[in-house]
Amino acid sequence: xxxxGFAAVLGLDSESLxxxxxxxxxxxxxxxxxxxxxxxxxxxxxxxxxETKSKIFPLSGFLSLFDELTTLAILADESSxxxxxxxxxxxxxxGPAGLRRRGILTGDEVEIKASIIRLxxxxxxxxxxxxxxVSGDVVCFGRHTKYLPGNIVQDALLRNAMPLLVKYASMKxxxxxxxxxxxxxxxxxxxxxxxxxxxxxETNEDDARxxxxxxxxxxxxxxxxxxxxxxxxxxxxxxxxxxxxxKCKAPTLFSIxxxxxxxxxxxxxxxxxxxxxxxAGSSMTVKLSRLGDxxxxxxGFLQWRHxxxxxxx
Numbered sequence: 001x002x003x004x005g006f007a008a009v010l011g012l013d014s015e016s017l018x019x020x021x022x023x024x025x026x027x028x029x030x031x032x033x034x035x036x037x038x039x040x041x042x043x044x045x046x047x048x049x050x051e052t053k054s055k056i057f058p059l060s061g062f063l064s065l066f067d068e069l070t071t072l073a074i075l076a077d078e079s080s081x082x083x084x085x086x087x088x089x090x091x092x093x094x095g096p097a098g099l100r101r102r103g104i105l106t107g108d109e110v111e112i113k114a115s116i117i118r119l120x121x122x123x124x125x126x127x128x129x130x131x132x133x134v135s136g137d138v139v140c141f142g143r144h145t146k147y148l149p150g151n152i153v154q155d156a157l158l159r160n161a162m163p164l165l166v167k168y169a170s171m172k173x174x175x176x177x178x179x180x181x182x183x184x185x186x187x188x189x190x191x192x193x194x195x196x197x198x199x200x201x202e203t204n205e206d207d208a209r210x211x212x213x214x215x216x217x218x219x220x221x222x223x224x225x226x227x228x229x230x231x232x233x234x235x236x237x238x239x240x241x242x243x244x245x246x247k248c249k250a251p252t253l254f255s256i257x258x259x260x261x262x263x264x265x266x267x268x269x270x271x272x273x274x275x276x277x278x279x280a281g282s283s284m285t286v287k288l289s290r291l292g293d294x295x296x297x298x299x300g301f302l303q304w305r306h307x308x309x310x311x312x313x
Contacts, residue, residue, distance in 0.1 A: 007226075012065070035115070041105060059098075059253045062130055062140050063228055069114040085124055091258070191270065212288075233270060241274065259299050262295055264297050268290065285302075
């Protein structure tokens with residue numbers, strides 16, 4: 001799998017996009033401001049579920065796709081000034097098919113629709129939904145809000161007659177190495193316990209914080225930690241924490257809402273706590289911060305459902 005950064009891991013690097021546009025897997029209706037994308041759930045990004053013996057694509061994985069595809073929809077709209085923008089919030093929630101484990105297993109085919117709700121001078125509001133090809137039901141849906149800052153240099157680069165894909169690819173040309181192999185989810189999301197020497201203040205045995213080492217495969221086109229990747233880190237950390245708190249396995253992430261505050265090009269600290277535990281579900285807050293200056297990158301609110309995927313298909 002050749003390509004650069006996390007977009008290549010998802011199969012949405014510029015080379016893959018060109019092939020998908022040519023094959024008809026990805027289509028853009030500019031008049032309706034809708035992008036449609038046919039996606040086959042990849043095995044390398046699925047998590048093995050010990051309870052159901054299935055390989056499940058994480059909700060944060062769909063949120064990552066929403067991030068990329070809604071950004072592409074914005075770039076396709078000429079009124080955006082061809083600005084990719086900066087994410088301020090991303091949200092995803094399971095729909096009826098997803099709750100029945102349809103459209104989320106390895107090899108399942110889905111259709112993703114990304115559309116623009118409103119495009120202002122400085123803010124873009126978008127939405128996306130995933131449809132299970134077999135049943136026609138909604139797997140999950142979400143929203144993405146982006147700030148569109150003006151940049152003279154960026155405008156000069158993008159306000160020319162280049163094809164849309166070249167414009168999009170130009171935002172992904174940071175000098176990182178090409179990805180030759182498909183990283184497995186467990187390797188992509190390798191978290192380590194926070195060492196006592198990593199932070200200025202003392203830590204204790206109950207400290208649930210973890211660290212995450214930033215690599216090229218985790219980056220966006222600007223060389224920073226990808227917004228979708230941040231959500232996937234949150235889900236991975238949150239799952240470990242909620243299983244520990246509940247002393248159970250296979251909780252289902254029902255929804256995730258991420259707010260973004262700053263960028264990171266260095267290792268990250270993950271911290272979180274469970275806010276509420278009930279019989280049917282739980283909620284928790286997860287924060288990501290830079291290891292060096294401890295500046296908060298993002299904050300996620302995760303809602304879990306207990307044991308709703310334990311029955312057989």
